[in-house]
Amino acid sequence: MRPSLVLGALALAAAACERSTQTQPPAAAAGAPAAHYAVGPIPGGGERSERTNPFADDRGAATSGRRLFVAYNCAGCHGGHAGGGMGPSLRDDVWLYGGADGDVFASIAEGRANGMPAWGTLLPESQIWLLTTYVKSLRTPHEAQPPR
């Protein structure tokens, strides 16, 4: 089984999921752009992320993002409902690399230290925004499929 084939199939499946969302961004032909700002504390606490989440106000996007969270094995590392395990919890109040939507997008796209893969080379930008939307929904009243 070749990972690229699997990913291709997943991308198709995910595209179907996206029909449930209100805003349909154009499917990205290539992966997300590489890092364009530094990781870590910013001297002076300046503005960090200029990216805007196209699904920010879209409840259905969190559900689509949850599907991707399971399909891309994020759940295996970060926990069934992102409570942590091999990777850190995404449910808690700690944001190692920033908690703004653009920061979460960057962490997924660019990868992070200690084993977080850089998914930007594998996933279209729209899917990374869906994952971001799910992560940001955790522990909120509109969390997609909260743990029971």
Add this chain to the structure above:
Amino acid sequence: MLGTNTRRVLESGRRAAACAVVCVALGCDGAPSGDAAAQPEAPAAVQSVAGSKPGIQLVSPLPTGEWHLPSGDYAATRFSPLDQLDTSNVGGLKVVHTFSTGTLRGHEGGPLIVGGTMYVTTPYPNNLIAIDLTQPGGAIRWIYEPNPDPRAVGIACCDVVNRGASYANGKIIYNLLDAHTVAVDAETGKEVWRTKTGSIDIGETTTMAPLVVKDKVIVGNSGGELGVRGWVLALDVETGKELWRAFAAGPDSEVLIGENFRPFYEKDRGKDLGVSSWPPDQWKLGGGTAWGWISYDPALDLIYYGTGNPGVWNPDLRPGDNKWSCTIFARDPDDGSARWAYQISAHDAWDYDEIMENVLVDMEWGGRMRKLLIHPGRTGFVFVLDRESGELLSAEKFQPVNWAERYEITTGKPVEVPEKRTRGGAVTHNICPSSTGAKEWNPSAFSPRTGLLYIAAHNTCMDYEGIEANYIAGTPYLGASVKMYRGPGGYHGELVAWDPVQAKPVWTIRDEKLPLYSGVLATAGDLVFYGRMDGWFHAVDARDGRELWKFKTGSGVIGNPVTYIGPDGKQYVAVYSGVGGWMGAVAFPGVSADDPYAALGVVGAMADIKKHTVQGGMVYVFGL
């Protein structure tokens, strides 16, 4: 005052120390392989211990005044013949040294003691700390820092643990998390060799403690949650060169199944079962990793080990027996060829890795002496096999178990409870034990004086749902959503003193709060040492479980206690304190208690641990 027994082992310990110094001085390059330099005494077939029950002999050599191998001896008994500390004086045990390891992840494993030096392998970043025991309070001789690839941290399924080292021919040999094995000069702390054994890019890590057998280092991989293909391999002790590698799945030529392979049961016979018992090509992702303990019988010249779960967790995605996952193998250490195999559970549906220790003991069984292999299993059964033939002699439950009624001795197969077999697309409720098993990796101890196996067990059940799984190299390949919780009976951990002949417990000690996740040590002073996840470290009477002494360490104890004679001629006990591991990592700040499905489902059973302990990383040494 030294007892006769203690004096004898102390002398042999000193011989070993002297021998190690000679080895270092001479460089040992010309030393013949497998000679006495590797071990305190030339291997004899069996050894009787003073005060042993009639009809019990141990595979020798036993640990002496030192501790050179992960389990002390080849046979994984974790029994020490030292008897200075006994039931009459252990109440006076006090802390004599403490050392910080400088790391805060799970401290599984235990230290080695060689020639007046204690060697500590830490969790990632896998530093090796040499502590001079001749100095007051101990003193750091050197610290070896291997700097493994940090990306390995993110692919270690169950915390970034290290389960220990072996000492041989002047070298401390252990595994790094990033799938490398290193040998370090025990005198100088300089790296002698470093061998890449696997690839973190496909999810392989190495966490187990290698065992040195003659001139070979036996290593197994981890990564059964990431779709790796399990293996055991042998490295040359002097050079680190790979000599053979035996996979857990695939064609016989790669599993090293050849003309000497004689499995006892029909179910384990056939050509290329490591391919034909899988859907096409699934064996390449088939798991069966060997991340636990290796045992060795010098008389039969065979190594024994168990393999882990098949990949992927969702059983519907891999119809077939999935050989050779969840299997005990006997192999020739010289070429790796398999002598026999016994698959404990075909087509595993619960993640019941069977990598637990295989304790080798010669005992009277059915009126005659037999060479036994005792395997307290994750499945919740204690298996007793004839280690020459692989015949199952007994399998009885030691914790609540409902996935199977019993084992059929004539076929070697479990009598399963069909409604507890998990499947895709449905939640199977209330399966006991959970994926963490009735016991985890943490090793038991066996005392020939009581004839009992001391098992640090736990009592956890689960709900399990097979879900979709997509193989993406280097990421988890699970296909299961699991939620665990405490099992029936009002307790979570249990020290079980198990009589393997009667196949029943003689006494038990329950921990109402948390599982037991430490190794066990038994001594000729009729003491049993074990730790608890809230930090208490206990000594109990080996005969009746009576509590004799306890001490509260700074963090949960999940390490394996060891005992030795210090440079002053007195007996000491050492143990790590530092909670972690699959179950213990729930104590970490990076795990949230409100997701019972987190950490592969253990959070549901372990959320309370945050009330009882926090991270730590210490070595405690106790003496009178």
